[in-house]
Amino acid sequence: MEPPHNSVVRTPLNSVIVQRRSKSKSYRQSYRSCLGAASRLGLTPALTARRLNTSRRAPKSHNISEKVNPEHLALLLKTEWKLSYVSPLYKFRHTQLKSYSRQLSAFIAAEKQQGLAVEVEGLQSGFRVTLSVVQGLTETDDDAETVLIQIHANPLFARQDEPQRSVWSGWLTCINGNTDYLHSLPKDFTCLPLCGCSGSEYLSGLVKSWFQQTFDCCFGPLEINHTSLQWLVALWTNCHMESSLQHLKMSWTLPVVPPLQVTYTVNPQDAWELWCSVRAGRQEEDEEEEEGGSIDIKEVMRLMQGLKGHFFRHFRLDLSAGSLRQVTTALGSAKCNGRIKISNSRYMITTLTLLTECALLKMPI
Amino acid sequence: MSSLKPFSKLPGLNTANILLVESEEQFQQSLADALVEETSVTVNVRLAKSLPLPLENEESRPRIDLVVFIINLTSELSFQSADASLKYLDPGYFLGKVCFLVTNARNASVPTERLDTVRKLAASLHCPLLFAEDQTPDGVTNATERLLTILKVAAGLVPLATALYLSNLTQCTVPLDIDQPSFD
Amino acid sequence: MEDSTRRVLQRLIRRIPTPQLKTTLEKWSGMTVAQRGSMDYTQTKWALTEKLLSLCEENDWTTKHITELEMIYVIDNPNQGMWHGFQLLDPEDDAHSVELTQFKEQFKSHLGELVRHVSVKIKKHTDEAVWIRIAWGDSFSRPNHLKPTYVVHHLQTPYVFVTGLTSKQKPLLSQALVLSTRHHTIKDANLSGRKLTAIRDLLMKQYQQVFPTNFPSPLAEKNETVSNPKIEREQAGPGAHRHQMACEAFGDGMLPQLQSAVYKLETKFKDHTNRTMTERDEPFKCIVKFESTNLLESLRYCAASGIASTPVTPLLSSIPLKGRNYFVITDNGPGPSSQMHQSQN
């Protein structure tokens, strides 16, 4: 064929589908072989199948405060975490956390000595690393236990007797991980796909690179996309009766010049009633379902549509043109750049389940 | 309801006419500027925010050989607008004279579901789905090249190739398992 | 020299960024030419402060000198702090003939009657604005020069701009202003922002407004860029119309840099697909805040690009039209809280 056609064939959509085509269409495969199948989206055929759940169980309040060490819980709750996804860890043993702590301490110390240029980053010395298991922060038997990493250090101008201060903390977790996926993993792999960090970027980088070297895994930033944020709006609103939202605050950014930010704060009671009205229609449809059993993505969309509709009725301005950037309630806050804060322990499991799912999706396999 | 028809007018000599539909009216301008640079054929570009096109331009409008819907994935509105415009096209256009051009597909805040919806739409209409980078000059050149290739075929300027034939090769198809949730 | 003077000077120098320090000091009459020449602005802030403190000792500067310096700085850099707009109402017949000297005297004497210890400094700026600096004290304490209130008023106009005012001082200032400008009352204009210039331009209508006209609009002429004849915009007409509507609502060209607007909505939730909520009696309560580096320009873009539909809703066009950026919206007219009747369905 003449050259111009090549550029048509180069369109990425083909590369994604070629493999699924019947073999009789062999010319396609020949194109594929000469162009390389790399999709511009980085989607591999196997991944096209994986989507966020379209329906999920309504958040039950889990009283994890009884199960989880209160000190750990307090740490998890008070901090805003920067999220990443982690591919499965090779030969990771929950029994060897002590030795990992030592190794990581040594690694950080060594790196510190090497990179004098970054000394400004941390005015501390004498790093002490602790890896520990957060008992009870799992949902199913397939979930690996959550691991907490804490780094303490002496402030640079500290007195002798001053206690070490926590300079960095992070965790790796898996809550309600997809069973099929977890079962399909080879024997020596542990799946803790969701990672949260809090502390200096430099230390985050060090910890990540140690994990990468030691367990042959990879890290990547986990953004919370539009749909996940909408899920959080619904999931959190659904909790209002048991634990007050105080307010439901959503921030949109509209792509105009200069950029316009719209913050929409809804009275919690009104948000709850809107949510109920959106749910009510559904419960009439299929009554056999247990009450408050599961939430469908359609209901989430209806809630958002209701909120946007009310906004549009007043301002004649379509929020759909922009993107949801942030959701804040008394139960927690989430930003699209992958920062999350969970303020209420009772709904931590629900939120982490959603995020685990997102992490598994984002993970290149 | 006036719909745009593919064969209601005579073609011009060595001329190809393309209609770019984009609700945000941002990428279309740079794309148009690049498209008219083409020297081997005369390319006329018509720009629209949405369909239907205004009646008063009916006379002056040449035969449109290719309709391109530009969809910015970061904006829900962009898709909705394109979707609403489709019904103003004559069915004849869907025989290889329509294509979708998606921008911002790699943006982190874009939910994968949105791309799926566009994919399904393109597949159901047997149209090709292109991806483009709208921020860099390279991206614009790339997108222009691809559109020109399709345009030339659609306008009947490539011997032995027809729009229908090309679209049969390039139309978007949806993976079989797109609707199967992988969890639960 | 008093200790308090030193403190005021120290605080002030800390506030002024080094690049502005030179221009500010040069406009000030407190230093001799030789002293001005001896200043080395490449030094650190700390060293400069020390130098000025020693000069303060030498020249025997009083608080009066220092406050003058402060006023010079604030007048040159007005876009700091939160400025609030106030509107004077019900002018008396002679309100229009109030002139500066008379106003100065009246304001000082009226405020002096209300508060025992108060230090007032009034200065007229080149753009006809009267700047008033008030350091408040009470019957026991002397005026606190560290937390002054600044008031900007253009004589013969009904607008006053204030920053750094506490709720306790508000009635005192209001009374003094009302009396000395020959008005009966003063009310909050519900407009506030970090940029004094923006608030002033908005209230005094010092920006380019666009009105409908029969003559070929200058807008259309301006937009006529030399475009390629091969490119044609199908919906150029509606696009231009949207642009015209957007400009009529928000103005043309550079707009006052307002940065936010807040709406407190307590209106009925109406949605034909949602009967439960529509039939509910209580209003749906929410607060909407718009933020941008230049809100009016953002909103104009929204309307011109079609993100916001035209004609622009009165809720948004009220920002420039009424010159306010705080609104309480309720469904029914009566009641003290309903500041804007919501007319659309």
Added chain:
Amino acid sequence: MEGTSTKGGVLSLLSLLEVQARSRRHVPPQRSRVKELRAEAEALRVRREQLKTEIQTHQSLQRLRTSLDRQSTHDEEEEEEEEEEMDEDSENSQLLKLMARHTRVKDLLLAHHLIGGYDIVKTRHGKGVCVSVATAYEGVCLETYNLEMDLKPTLRICRHNVPPFVPLSSLAEQGDMQTDIRAFLETLSQHLNAFAGRKQQLKLVKEQHKTIEVMESNALCSILVLMFTVPKTKTAILCTLNYSDHTACLPARVQFECDVKEILESTEWRKNCSLLMETPLHKALMTMKKMGNIV
């Protein structure tokens, strides 16, 4: 030649001579002179032709104008006659007609402004109107102010760009806008024109009289304090102009202040006082300067 030789020295003089010699060699001066004159004659002839046609155009334009003016008042029959008469060469006559129309429209517009007309535009499908009030001072068009009004339920000003120090709302109340909008617009126009006039005068004073210091002015331009200097004695005189009638361009009260009281009591300064009250400020100052009363 001498000038250059003294300035530039021998070498520059030599090079100058060389250039002259070279140019002489190339073009015989005699012939070039003849040519020059011929070209000039040609150019003048062309110019004469141009002027002739211009006169012709102007005349026909005049004729067209009068016929147009007559047309608007007379019957249509005559119009056709004129049409035939003018149909000499269509291209030119078309253009001429257009030009005649243009001048006519311009004159009409001027007349419209002169009789105090306002441009009114219907807005929002007849639910409102937009009125524009033009201001001018001494034949110079200044700012145009606009009022957008709702017609129903009652006439109400909903948007305007009148400066805040013009008491628009009280004018609307007093002038009984509901029943007599013309009267209201009339007073508003007076206010605006007077304001524009005062502002323009102040601007002119600042431009033309640099020696006079403007001590004080306000946004409404209703109070003006100037400082004059008397020549010779260099005495400073403070002059306060009070424009208490806001619909007037001239001050209602003029007051002088001076340390030397005798100056103010002189007849000259009494005259100056009435001069300032009766003539526009910049002109009055000009006269005072000419009389030698001020610097």
